[in-house]
Amino acid sequence: MTRLTTVTVLGTGVLGSQIAYQAAYSGFTVTAYDISDAVLEKARGRFDELASVYERTVAGGANGRATRALDNVTYSSDLGDAVKDADIVIEAIPEILDLKKATYSALSGLAPLRTIFATNSSTLLPSDLMESTGRPDRFLALHFANEVWVHNTAEIMGTAKTDPAVYATVVEFARDIGMVPIELKKEKAGYVLNSLLVPFLDAAAELLIDGIADPETIDKTWRIATGAPAGPFQIYDVVGLTTAYNISLAGGPKQREFADYLKTTYLDHGKLGVATGEGFYRYPVSASVG
């Protein structure tokens, strides 16, 4: 099996930065690509913050490894330059179909033939994008969860055209960068995690909207019954109420009612969940990453 050693991550947003830093922390040679030097300048700040989070948590104290990992990262706003030596390109750009397709088309002519392309898309299926890559056999989805150093799942999902050897190589790569590979045997919108999470969170929203019980009661029930550390409304606050709003707005009548409730009760007052210090619950203010 091919071992991948050079990684290019496209997009330096919240998750793109985390993926790139996690690979750098695991000893890989990483190129972080974004559209302009100004954006990359902001990205440097994100990477520095990540290094201090890792120093405190993952590295378990200041032994310098997390800071030294920054040396493994090169920044580039030139797509051709960014991918010219990549064994794998992980795409974490905005969830806009046409933008992704155009990016893959450009990429297909710039990256070496050996390069594997992986999309981190949450909402698109890899088969929506495969033809634009020019190499569907070397293309699949590799999907990370926010705070990759804690929630270290990497969901791996190919299309009917993905070469099984490429799939296996990416499973190995995910493990090498410290992730637990979650192998999906077929394409599935929402992968495994969101396929479980969405109906669960919808059910909680329905209990609230129908006036059956309040968020504290619902969360307490789940925690005591299942031993989980967090109930559904605590999870909503972590996911972020803007994301919850956008997903709910695209749902059925009950979900749209919940979206409306989220907007008027929380979003309109700047309460977006843990990130802003308040959502369904209040949180102590602390430095946030991403």
Added chain:
Amino acid sequence: MTRLTTVTVLGTGVLGSQIAYQAAYSGFTVTAYDISDAVLEKARGRFDELASVYERTVAGGANGRATRALDNVTYSSDLGDAVKDADIVIEAIPEILDLKKATYSALSGLAPLRTIFATNSSTLLPSDLMESTGRPDRFLALHFANEVWVHNTAEIMGTAKTDPAVYATVVEFARDIGMVPIELKKEKAGYVLNSLLVPFLDAAAELLIDGIADPETIDKTWRIATGAPAGPFQIYDVVGLTTAYNISLAGGPKQREFADYLKTTYLDHGKLGVATGEGFYRYPVSASVG
């Protein structure tokens, strides 16, 4: 607010025994009713087992409290005798509508007028039963979860006719017997817990039946992403695959497909989950309670 001190539990099955023993352990005077002395003889064995579980776990060592709690329990197969001094009757008899209605009709003439009636029914709404009680204002649902000493929720659900003062008295009673009261503001099939659990477990079943991923992968994803101690298939094994089968059989096409899978893969081979030592996973064999 009235304080309840004498409790009669109708039915000495798995949950009836646990409810009665939990109340006795909390210092209440308890009468355990069942239909014959032969059944009650079996119940005594259950109560003895519960006392030893409590001694080991809840009481945190053999200080004798759990055994002494058995002195608070009286056994009776005479319904009139069993309820004649009851402040509250908790009904935990089989989930058969006509049987429950007949029992409440009999009860209405036998219990003092002050006595509150509470049903532990999982599958019926209290409004299905309220007219047969002859006292709908003093009737509601008080729903326990298996292993009450660990999963100590008591879901409390009234009907439109339940007197709010009675509701409040039962909330207080639930707290007094060591439960966390879960207050539902309206009737809801499945209460809070099963309203969350069923769609979550259904989603997991669908991922399996559709061949997206295997149970270990699905469970691992949930555990890592949410920090929960158990994924959906581990929960299936705790709930018991016979129960899962019966519920799935009454569902849509995908659920019925899952029911069929459960039957041929597990039930037909005596694999019923944790209780039999094997279900989706294997478990070390140990003494079981109930």
